[in-house]
Amino acid sequence: MGGRFLQMQLKKRLAESLSARELKALVGAYDVVGDIAIVIIPEALTAKEQTIATAILASNRKIKVVAKRAGYYGGEFRTLPLQILAGEKRKETEVKEFGVRLVVNPETVYYSVRSGNERRRIASLVAPGESVLVLFSGIAPFPLVIARHSQAGTIIGIEKNPQAHAYAVTNLSRNKYHKNIELYLGDVRDVVPTLPAMFDRVIMPLPTRGAEFLSCALQALKANGVLHFYDMQRTALYDQSLAKISDASAACGRTVLSSTITRCGHCAPNIYRICIDSRIS
Numbered sequence: 310m311g312g313r314f315l316q317m318q319l320k321k322r323l324a325e326s327l328s329a330r331e332l333k334a335l336v337g338a339y340d341v342v343g344d345i346a347i348v349i350i351p352e353a354l355t356a357k358e359q360t361i362a363t364a365i366l367a368s369n370r371k372i373k374v375v376a377k378r379a380g381y382y383g384g385e386f387r388t389l390p391l392q393i394l395a396g397e398k399r400k401e402t403e404v405k406e407f408g409v410r411l412v413v414n415p416e417t418v419y420y421s422v423r424s425g426n427e428r429r430r431i432a433s434l435v436a437p438g439e440s441v442l443v444l445f446s447g448i449a450p451f452p453l454v455i456a457r458h459s460q461a462g463t464i465i466g467i468e469k470n471p472q473a474h475a476y477a478v479t480n481l482s483r484n485k486y487h488k489n490i491e492l493y494l495g496d497v498r499d500v501v502p503t504l505p506a507m508f509d510r511v512i513m514p515l516p517t518r519g520a521e522f523l524s525c526a527l528q529a530l531k532a533n534g535v536l537h538f539y540d541m542q543r544t545a546l547y548d549q550s551l552a553k554i555s556d557a558s559a560a561c562g563r564t565v566l567s568s569t570i571t572r573c574g575h576c577a578p579n580i581y582r583i584c585i586d587s588r589i590s
């Protein structure tokens with residue numbers, strides 16, 4: 310979000326062009342990725358999108374591009390169509406996340422600034438020497454934040470979107486903490502069986518379809534290893550998410566020894582992005 314102070318600034322600038330109701334629908338509805346503001350323009354405000362974009366640009370000196378969401382996250386690669394409304398005519402930017410520099414084009418690859426704290430949380434759990442597998446690694450924020458904030462042994466990332474993989478390779482070269490990271494381009498189902506070793510920890514940041522890949526993830530997880538499974542779930546139905554892990558484990562003759570659930574995002578009223586950290590026999 311734009312931050313309380315910036316929201317106030319924006320509100321002031323738009324007070325004359327938008328009604329109180331329109332302002333309420335808009336203010337707070339933008340993310341900042343590097344120096345790009347990504348705004349959701351409600352349909353009723355389309356006629357005023359230029360005014361809004363100019364006001365966002367003027368209310369925050371760090372913002373150089375204002376783009377609007379021109380659709381929804383979708384497709385296998387979870388990408389988001391963007392339309393530039395104001396500022397420089399580019400969609401590539403650089404983000405800093407817990408000391409890691411990430412170049413990204415938020416239109417061609419998935420990257421959420423809102424998951425930064427969650428990546429840092431996972432990094433804090435990694436013990437010295439651990440081997441870590443990051444499935445669905447995108448532009449490599451998990452591998453890099455883990456490498457930066459832990460003493461992991463090896464870290465492997467697998468990503469299918471060629472553009473995300475290309476950014477991941479660039480990001481590796483732009484950070485010092487990358488000696489223990491290896492990145493693979495491909496479908497996790499094809500790449501995992503070719504990996505020469507199993508892992509102490511497997512991370513699955515694909516909350517929309519993660520369950521489809523549980524058997525693949527378990528295949529790569531050492532006995533007594535830790536699985537981080539992401540899901541989008543209603544508060545009342547967390548048991549269903551836990552059951553996905555226990556069913557997949559049972560199907561390959563393994564048992565869930567312990568599980569903890571962390572809420573790491575808000576998707577819709579009563580629906581959260583959750584991470585289940587499970588130790589599996």
Ligand SMILES: C[S@@+](CC[C@H](N)C(=O)[O-])C[C@H]1O[C@@H](n2cnc3c(N)ncnc32)[C@H](O)[C@@H]1O
Nearest residue numbers: 386419420421445446447468469470496497514
């Ligand atoms: C929700 S994003 C997470 C990206 C990254 N880990 C992050 O935290 O920003 C999921 C990623 O999985 C990738 N993906 C989807 N299906 C895949 C598959 N079968 N094999 C490998 N990567 C896949 C998508 O392209 C996307 O980059």
